[in-house]
Amino acid sequence: MRVIVDGQAVTAERGQTVAAVLMGHGRTSWRITRHGGRPRGLFCGIGVCFDCLVIVNGIPDVRACQRVVVDGDDIRTQYGAELPEAGT
Amino acid sequence: MTVLVVGAGPAGIHAASSAAGVGADVVLVDSASRPGGQYHRQPSDAPRTGALAVVDHPRVKWMPETWVWAVERTDQGFRLHAQVGPADAPGRPCIALDGEALVLAMGAYDRVLPFPGWDLPGVYTAGAAQAMAKGQRVAVGRNVVVSGTGPFLLPVAESLLGVGARVRGVLEAGSPVRWALQPWLLRGSLGKIGELAHYAKVLSTGKVPYRTRSAVVAAHGADRVESVTVARLNHDWTVASGSEQQVEVDAVAVGYGFTPQLELAIALGCRIQRALDDSDVVVVGRDQATSVPGVFAAGEITAVAGADAAAAEGVLAGLSAAQSIGSSIVDKQVSLIRRKVLRKRDFARALAAVHPVRSGWQSWLVDTTLVCRCEEVSLSAVRSAVVERGAAGMRALKLLCRVGLGPCQGRICGRNVAELTGLPDIPKRPIASPIRLGDLASEPDGSGG
Numbered sequence: 001m002r003v004i005v006d007g008q009a010v011t012a013e014r015g016q017t018v019a020a021v022l023m024g025h026g027r028t029s030w031r032i033t034r035h036g037g038r039p040r041g042l043f044c045g046i047g048v049c050f051d052c053l054v055i056v057n058g059i060p061d062v063r064a065c066q067r068v069v070v071d072g073d074d075i076r077t078q079y080g081a082e083l084p085e086a087g088t
Numbered sequence: 089m090t091v092l093v094v095g096a097g098p099a100g101i102h103a104a105s106s107a108a109g110v111g112a113d114v115v116l117v118d119s120a121s122r123p124g125g126q127y128h129r130q131p132s133d134a135p136r137t138g139a140l141a142v143v144d145h146p147r148v149k150w151m152p153e154t155w156v157w158a159v160e161r162t163d164q165g166f167r168l169h170a171q172v173g174p175a176d177a178p179g180r181p182c183i184a185l186d187g188e189a190l191v192l193a194m195g196a197y198d199r200v201l202p203f204p205g206w207d208l209p210g211v212y213t214a215g216a217a218q219a220m221a222k223g224q225r226v227a228v229g230r231n232v233v234v235s236g237t238g239p240f241l242l243p244v245a246e247s248l249l250g251v252g253a254r255v256r257g258v259l260e261a262g263s264p265v266r267w268a269l270q271p272w273l274l275r276g277s278l279g280k281i282g283e284l285a286h287y288a289k290v291l292s293t294g295k296v297p298y299r300t301r302s303a304v305v306a307a308h309g310a311d312r313v314e315s316v317t318v319a320r321l322n323h324d325w326t327v328a329s330g331s332e333q334q335v336e337v338d339a340v341a342v343g344y345g346f347t348p349q350l351e352l353a354i355a356l357g358c359r360i361q362r363a364l365d366d367s368d369v370v371v372v373g374r375d376q377a378t379s380v381p382g383v384f385a386a387g388e389i390t391a392v393a394g395a396d397a398a399a400a401e402g403v404l405a406g407l408s409a410a411q412s413i414g415s416s417i418v419d420k421q422v423s424l425i426r427r428k429v430l431r432k433r434d435f436a437r438a439l440a441a442v443h444p445v446r447s448g449w450q451s452w453l454v455d456t457t458l459v460c461r462c463e464e465v466s467l468s469a470v471r472s473a474v475v476e477r478g479a480a481g482m483r484a485l486k487l488l489c490r491v492g493l494g495p496c497q498g499r500i501c502g503r504n505v506a507e508l509t510g511l512p513d514i515p516k517r518p519i520a521s522p523i524r525l526g527d528l529a530s531e532p533d534g535s536g537g
Contacts, residue, residue: 015121015132020224028209028312035464039311041209042228043461043500045216046126047119047175048197048349050495051461059178061495061522065216066175068121068132084178 001071012069019045019052019064022075030054030064034080054078058085089413090115091406092168092187094156094352097125098395099387100193101142102402103409107191108147110417112410115185116143117154117170119521125195126215127395129223139399151185157521159190159352165382166190166356169531171523178524182531189382189409192353192370193402196346196388199367200236201445202504203452204306206342207461210313214244214343221247228253229339233316235259235304236343238443239280239394242287244341249294256337258291259302261321261344262443279396280435304340305332305452316340325448344445347503348389351520356380363391364440366503368515374426376405377412384409393439397432404429450508459508460501462494467508474509482511495522 003012003021012021019042022030029039031053043051045065052064055076060083069075091107093100096118104116116123123140124130136143143150151172158169165188173180198213200206212220212228214236220226227248233256234245245255291298305327306317320331345365354360359371359379370378370385378385386405387398404425407417453459455468469489479485482492482505491505492498497517498505506513523531 016224020220020226023220023226023228033464038207038464039209040207040461042212042216042220044197044213045219046197046213048496049213049461049500053495056177059176062176065219066119067177068174070174 001069003069003071003073003075005075006077016069017065018054018056018062018067018069018073018075021069022054022064030075031078032080055082060084089113090187091189091191091409091413092166092185093117093191093193093406094168095125095193095195095387096120096123096143096150097193097195097387097398098127098139099195099398099402099405100125100191101139102399103191103193103384103386103406104148105139105142105145106403106406107410107415108142108145110407110410110415112147112413112415114145114148115151115187116148117151117156117168117185119153119155119175121152123150123152126219127398129219131223131225154183155180155521156352157519157523159355159520161356162186164188171521171527176522178526180527182527188413190356190384191402191405191409192358192378192383192385192389193387193398193405194349194352194389195398196348196367196392197499198343199345199347199445199503200342200500201344201449201452202457202459202501203304203449204454204457205308205313205316207458208307208309208313209311210309210338211307211340211342214241214341217339217341218244218247221251225251227251228341229337230254231256231337232339232341233257233259233304233318233335233337234341235261235302236345237261237445238343238345238439239284240343242284242291244343245294245296246287246290248341249290249296253339255294255296256335257297257299257318259304259318260298260300261303261325261446263300264442304342307340308334313338313340322448323446325446326451345443346388346392347499348392350389350515351517353378353383353385353389354516355518355520356383358383358385364437365392365443366445367392375408375422376401376429377408382412384412391433391436393432393436397429397435400425400428400432447507459505460491460494460498462496462500463490463492465489465491470505470508474511479509479511482506482514485509485511
């Protein structure tokens with residue numbers, strides 16, 4: 001299957017988490033912190049720490065380590081505290 | 089009559105299986121899409137064998153991707169409030185699950201001690217490295233160092249080797265030579281000696297150095313980990329001066345024991361106590377009963393001792409829960425399991441004795457080191473809230489510097505902040521799993537009606 005990461009189509013496999021797709025394509029961070037503007041990615045890997053938040057299909061604050069991808073998912077870097085896109 | 093089981097790790101699947109085996113109807117819920125929890129984590133295309141096959145039992149209703157966010161007592165028993173569907177997606181259906189008995193088996197997550205640079209991408213919990221390797225076949229780095237304390241570091245190194253990473257070393261902060269000097273600590277856990285021998289072989293085959301009294305005490309890099317400082321530790325875990333070495337790595341996996349997930353137990357009012365490893369655990373009696381009638385607990389939430397122990401406790405908790413709602417069980421079956429569980433408690437005590445976290449870790453931090461990752465609160469901000477602004481309790485401290493107020497609700501920093509400040513942690517989190525406000529408003533069974 002294919003998903004979109006920050007505007008670019010990449011391949012993904014069934015059962016992969018968003019974090020696994022991103023890391024499999026060499027990404028180590030996909031969120032910029034609200035105060036310090038620092039990069040963050042995976043940390044606890046089991047849904048506890050909320051460091052790996054990312055935007056999926058216009059919805060922010062999705063835990064990349066918990067969310068399993070589906071074909072066509074639109075995954076975007078999250079900058080600070082973002083609001084959901086209109087109409088989602 | 090239904091037994092609700094929360095968590096489908098080793099404890100939960102064995103609880104479900106034993107309860108169903110004596111005739112109880114079981115509802116087994118877990119946030120993952122597959123049973124097994126962190127220990128039996130497998131790629132999504134792996135067959136469900138052994139204990140995992142419990143989800144196909146005719147009396148077990150398996151509910152994957154079910155995120156329990158609250159629990160309440162009802163006239164008949166208990167009600168779980170959950171959302172079903174993909175993680176953090178809005179609009180997932182809200183459901184209520186009712187049962188007459190409840191088995192809590194939520195497990196635990198890694199404890200990580202802060203150090204300068206631990207907020208850089210490339211620093212992972214040991215559990216994250218393990219989950220990515222076992223569940224997703226992804227190596228968190230090519231050149232990885234494993235640091236922390238406890239026997240769990242060994243399977244993490246093995247998993248990393250298994251997905252092709254080079255493991256530069258396993259750094260054990262403690263001196264587990266006590267296992268050898270005081271072998272009675274392992275009494276009743278002979279299987280553990282075989283496990284240790286297995287890992288010794290794995291490490292030597294993979295040419296992985298194992299060093300005791302050592303730790304990663306800082307990570308460096310611009311936007312990700314490029315190197316770490318590795319140091320020898322004194323007995324109290326302060327850095328042995330002059331022992332620091334810079335090592336180039338692209339990832340660090342860190343684990344200093346575990347923190348049990350107690351949200352639902354605390355919400356129900358189960359008695360909690362401080363265990364020997366300084367984690368808070370659910371108090372259970374001989375049959376895994378908590379202080380709340382009808383609520384049983386099993387696995388790491390009652391004391392961290394590994395998967396075999398959790399499975400034994402799960403069996404006992406499942407039988408007890410089924411018995412509490414009318415199933416009849418054979419006493420002989422129970423006494424065998426009970427002996428296994430007692431050995432588990434011995435092993436948990438031994439683990440805590442051999443792998444204590446020593447306070448010298450606090451000296452690894454500098455003023456700018458983040459203590460709270462979510463709210464980006466530094467050590468100096470926490471100190472000034474206590475020293476200059478007189479925060480006398482955790483609640484005041486949170487309000488003064490925002491430590492622990494982010495989305496993880498203090499799960500990662502709570503114990504560390506408590507140790508740094510001497511103020512007791514408040515692990516109360518009424519919303520156990522995040523629910524979006526729009527979904528909460530539409531919740532069918534909310535107390536607001």
